Amino acid sequence: MKFRVKHTTHYRYNSTVSLCFNEARMSPLNNTHQTCARNRFVIHPAPDSVHKRFDYFGNQVTAFDILQPHKELTVTVYSDVQVLDPSRQFLFSADCPWEHVRDSLRTTTQADLLPIREFALPSPLIPNLDEIRAFAEISFQPQRPVLEAAMDLMNRIHTEFTYDPNATTISTPLATVLEQKRGVCQDFAHLGIACLRSLGLAASYISGYLETLPPPGQKKLVGVDASHAWYGVHMLDDGWVAFDPTNNIMPTDQYITLAIGRDFADVTPLKGVIYGGDHHLLKVSVDVDRIEA
């Protein structure tokens, strides 16, 4: 599937911002599942310098500074992405008892597997919590095949939690999400990751876009798509396997991956330091248009 994505972030400030330094992680990844043919940033006011690089996790970062006074900042990113259908035949590992996956990871001496252990550790936004482990163990019964258990966990998050944009903010801790059983995709991704890590499995946070389709017979509206988040579980030979608890599906070729990290803090799409500015209004819009089946 081939998509054209337009992702606009607009800040309007109450008072003048004299200068700002920013970092964007808004360039779709290139990997075996997807190819990003085009990725263009349009920034207004025009930045005084732009530097591109790949970060620790392999995500492309666009760093830019604006040194002139401004009251509005608009960052629009256009990306053309080709996504392959990730549905595939699972190998041996997916059917192994989950404890086997955990123990193999723990005791591995394989050079390519050792760095994966990073994703089994707590991360800045995902601490170790006892109650999380209890929640996870319901899905991860002893000796249950890892893929089956992981799907069950995704299903439980989907059914036991309510999608509610007003229940949480960007800084709501995981413990609150678990207690309220409400949140948005970012919270659900964090929760799933926390569960998997509490068991000793490696899990990663994935940010990206999801193509939404209008109800049959209706025309698609502009700006209705959104940035999205889900997670991956590492299953040895089978590598990273992705799960979307918000929609209770394993991502398809309608999922476009932007960046991968330990949690949201590693892949914040746009962050920065500003001087001045007081209050602000923020507007984000995303359009994912299919340009080729």
Added chain:
Amino acid sequence: MTTDIQMKQSQSQTQTAAETPSELEQMLADYPAGLDGYDEMWDADPAAVNPQWRRLMRDLQDLGGDELERRRTEARRLLRENGVTYNIYNDPKGQQRTWQLDPIPLLIKSADWAAISVGLKQRARVLDMVYRDLYGARRLIREGLLPPELIYAHQGFLRPCDQVPQENMPQLLLYAADLARGPDNRMWVIGDRTQAPSGAGYALETRMAMTRVMADEFRRTQVHRLSIFFRNLRATLASLLPNYEEEPRVVILTPGPRNETYFEHAYLASYLGYSLVQGDDLTVRDGKVWLKSLDGLKKVDIIVRRVDDNFCDPLELREDSHLGVPGLLQAARLGNVIIANPLGSSLLESPGIMPFLPAITKHWLGEEILLPSAATWWCGQKKEMDYVLEHLPDLVIKTIDRRMPSFFGPQLSTAQRAELKARITAMPYLFVGQELLSCSTAPSLREAAIVPRRVLLRAFVTAHQGDYDVMPGGLSRVAPDSDSLFISNQSGGLSKDTWILADKPVHQVSLWPSVRQMDNLVTGEGSLPSRSGENLFWVGRYAERAEGLLRLLRTVIGKLADYDDYRDEADMAVLTQLLITLTHFTSIYPGFTGEDAKELLANPREKILEMALDRNQRCSLISTLESFMQSAYNVRDLWSVDTWRLIDDIDENIQYLGGKADDFGLLQNELDSLIGTLMAIFGQNQESMPHDAGWYLLSMGRRIERCLQQIILLRTCLLQPSGDVVEHLMLESVLINQASLITHRRRYRALQHVYTVLDLLLLDSQYPRSLAYQIEQIGQLLAKLPPVQRNLPPHQLSREQRLILQASTEIKLAEVEKLGRISEDTGSRAQLAKLLDNVERRLAKASALLTQKYFSHTESARQLAPTRMDLSV
């Protein structure tokens, strides 16, 4: 303490020479044979004191305990006067504590030290390689030489620093190791300091104090000099940018005056000749780092940082940091700035890495590790964790990244032990257990007696000419009592100098390379950060404000005494106006102004004391002096030793006065001494500060403040006519207050009239205490400040210059008879009032313009509100 030997008293000192050998033997015999383990003086064999120690001990014996204590006091005074302080967090008794010195040095033999140095160099090389690898290919993890969790779980492993290490250049530029000698006579590394090692400046100051108070002993012993280390450090930094035609600009980045080792930052900056800056003084433009200086942005090439890793860049590292520079990491990544040490290097301080260093050294260098680390067990491994849990009472438990304080096994209760066990079991990879090293003892002076105390040595290393160079010396710290095993400055430790003995006489080396060609000399002073300029401006203003207040208080107290003696109503009338002036000066309203002032005037002493000594009043004398101190401390690196000594005197006065806030007589005595000190500071600045932008601003601050005070005084005392008798007394008081009585008498003989006083104090532009003179000076200083708008043609005046020119012209055009004339409408001196108002208004405006133009009024930085992942459909 029963084991201590009392040394003989100094009275008997004269007859010691002949008896020395036997007394020395006795003293050595009495010196307890160490606490447990090795004593630095005995070596391995208590029977044989090595000859250098023997000679030193004989010297000390000759001096006697009292003399040694006297020298300790002398050293303490020197250190205090040089401002060698160590800030203690949350210390209610103010911020600073003087560095404490033990006058008995630690001697280390040449051969011993050579072996230690080789070991330190090797360790620095290995740590440099570990840094490159962990922020590069991470082969150490892939090849199984470092367990993944040890690195990935460490809070100091800063992922944004990935790929920052630069090729072809040492990364670990500075390194320090804490060393202790174990019972087996070997030196053990008990801690590595890699991100911003502190202490080298303290070592240097300690040495300077010791060469003063133990000058003869130092001369008699052949001791290696420390300065060569700093010369090598300078040379290394200068060599990092080989393609540079000019010497690279180096700055020292400090978290600011509230940091515990701020003294050292300021000291090293002035010793090495680098600018001392805070995060706000730097800015990143197009991936390069710039210093905001008084004469514009100057590119910065090398940053010696004393700000912790995580706080250096709020964009990529800790978002809530106000100590860093947004974009700094990107500049480092691009290779546009070199940071010593590079960001992310705190990771190397992890005690968890220690047990893996021997294998890494072997694997990479093909060498055995030369300096052993204190035995350490990382709990991320099952066997090691079991060992630690089993031996908890005998170990010190640390987290790999200091996220928790250390736990000392022997001091833990059973409950605490259980709690710690639970913590370790929950996240074992965060913890290490470390053997409690019983470090060696060395002779130490305690209440006029020489006793053994445990010592720790911090050694300093810098990259130099493709390898590393070790400071021949270091900072030794001494345990406060015989039970103490642990030593820290935060708990008020004691330091001693470390004398590395040389085989042959040692010559002093200069810190500076010799100059062969005049052309290569870099001229132009180190650029002054705008913030330093602003502080100097306020140093000038506060000092002058304090001086004015002191003088007025003195005049007031004198007049008060006159009135008490003679009960003359004319004196009372003058006193009233002076007290109203004092109220204006201190802004403590209503004070002696307003309707209810009558009662206060009848008994003014209490209020005067409040105006002088109440710390809660922002403009009282004592608060003004404190503001002065704070501003002066903020630019600690710019003062000469002599100036600082004077500033420190004021601090002592403040402490003294602050404690006696109700003693009127005392206040009177202190006034003269304070005025003297302030005048001496001005004199010092005049004579020893380079007359450049910083000095112009300081002088400008003084002049502006003096004008403003003078205007208030003249307005309050001379605007209203008060009859001949009172006016005569009033003029006299004004002249006394302005230290102008004698000049006035010499010039006008017996005549004393409002005309003559105004002529002298207002209009005479040649007289340094006149308003006209101040305005002229301000005009000249303005012309000397670096232009901010470079495109302004030289004949055009800036706005502030115009204002000052207007004020100056008005004064010049004023006629004394008209100023003195009493207006029939208002019954006061209307022309004088108008002139004073105009000058004051223009001055205030010019001052505001100046502030705006030269001082970095950085808005506070904040985070851009992030967007969250939100599928809001």
